[in-house]
Amino acid sequence: MIRPVRLAPLDLLSVGLLGIRTRKMRAALSALGISIGIATMIVVTGIPASSQAALLRELSALGTNMLQAIPTPDQDPPVKLPEASVGMVKRIGPVIAASAVANTHTLVRRSDRTDPNDGSGLTVLAARLDLLPVINARIQAGHWLSPVTEKFPTVVLGSVAASRLGFSDLPPSGGPGPQVLIGDQWFTVVGILATTPLSPDIDRSVLVGWDAARSSLHFDGHPTVLYVQSREPAIEAVRAVLPATVYPEQPGQVMVTRPSDALAAKRATENTFAALFLGLAAVALLVGGIGVANTMVISVLERRSEIGLRRALGANRGQIRAQFLTESVALATLGGIAGTALGLLATAGYAAYHGWPVVIPLSSTLAGLGGAVLVGMVAGVYPSVRASRLTPTEALASA
Numbered sequence: 001m002i003r004p005v006r007l008a009p010l011d012l013l014s015v016g017l018l019g020i021r022t023r024k025m026r027a028a029l030s031a032l033g034i035s036i037g038i039a040t041m042i043v044v045t046g047i048p049a050s051s052q053a054a055l056l057r058e059l060s061a062l063g064t065n066m067l068q069a070i071p072t073p074d075q076d077p078p079v080k081l082p083e084a085s086v087g088m089v090k091r092i093g094p095v096i097a098a099s100a101v102a103n104t105h106t107l108v109r110r111s112d113r114t115d116p117n118d119g120s121g122l123t124v125l126a127a128r129l130d131l132l133p134v135i136n137a138r139i140q141a142g143h144w145l146s147p148v149t150e151k152f153p154t155v156v157l158g159s160v161a162a163s164r165l166g167f168s169d170l171p172p173s174g175g176p177g178p179q180v181l182i183g184d185q186w187f188t189v190v191g192i193l194a195t196t197p198l199s200p201d202i203d204r205s206v207l208v209g210w211d212a213a214r215s216s217l218h219f220d221g222h223p224t225v226l227y228v229q230s231r232e233p234a235i236e237a238v239r240a241v242l243p244a245t246v247y248p249e250q251p252g253q254v255m256v257t258r259p260s261d262a263l264a265a266k267r268a269t270e271n272t273f274a275a276l277f278l279g280l281a282a283v284a285l286l287v288g289g290i291g292v293a294n295t296m297v298i299s300v301l302e303r304r305s306e307i308g309l310r311r312a313l314g315a316n317r318g319q320i321r322a323q324f325l326t327e328s329v330a331l332a333t334l335g336g337i338a339g340t341a342l343g344l345l346a347t348a349g350y351a352a353y354h355g356w357p358v359v360i361p362l363s364s365t366l367a368g369l370g371g372a373v374l375v376g377m378v379a380g381v382y383p384s385v386r387a388s389r390l391t392p393t394e395a396l397a398s399a
Helices: 009-016 018-022 024-060 085-090 159-164 210-216 232-246 261-302 304-312 317-354 362-388 392-397
Strands: 066-071 095-103 123-127 139-142 154-157 179-182 185-193 205-209 225-230 254-256
Touching: 024 317, 024 362, 066 232, 085 095, 085 225, 085 232, 123 210, 154 159, 159 185, 179 205, 205 210, 225 232, 232 254, 317 362
Parallel strands: 123 205, 154 185
Antiparallel strands: 066 225, 066 254, 095 123, 095 225, 139 185, 154 205, 179 185
């Protein structure tokens, strides 16, 4: 009994690529079909992902991970938060950053010739040096307080405070800065903040260094507002433990704001986009698979004479199946590589044009390559089985 010869992997690959090498135009058009499908999958997942990243960045700018803790108002005597409360809050695991301001209960005036009782509706706050990044604030003119200037009579004005006090800009660096009168002492203005959407109260405030407020304004060191940034998935848990952390003796004396409504919108957006990605990717892969299957069926019909000749020369059914299955997988893989590259370039270009961050999900890229191979295998099963069932006489007779 003669045992059939098994083709080595390299020989099988060479035979499988025979149809691609001899029919380059048809192979290119066949690979184009699957490449368009894979490119479509990359694009329809990458562009929405980039758009989602831009939207989530805008929503995050609305303070989706920020909380504020304040003493319960209208208490007699007034509640005072502990001086160490900021450090206590920073020890909560999911907390990213924390800072504080404190009302000094003093008035600010443009000059000593204005009404001593008219503070222009502004609040003088003692501010910690790490305040700006916690509330997503930025400097419009001048500079923020430093470890040196916070010890001296210097201030930074909120955007509304600067307008009411008559400061639209500051002199160039090195020039003498303007001054405002707080209580009975002059303070030099070193910076003006841009509008702070997350904390409108800061816009109407005059910010003094923590140490300078202690030494010049009789500040007692107790914060009146804590600003807390937390990891978004844990923000509800942080909100629940914040009162007991800030004021362990009387947690009921601490009020904590609820998370921003933008957080709910952000989570809904993430869930919606996830479902959209899955549906679009499935459709794109299905279209590509149908294209490869159709190409391979036509290939079997076109190459009956080749199949009959190989069977007559001794090739068994398994070798015929392996040949056409290998060709199908090779076509799909080439199309998958080309489609993935095309999809990546199209997504990056579109995102850059709109000013979005370029986000291409790794899962989509891997699914593009892996999906192409899988689609090629599935699409090649029927054509390869059909080719292997042809007898030499049938194949040669119909050629």
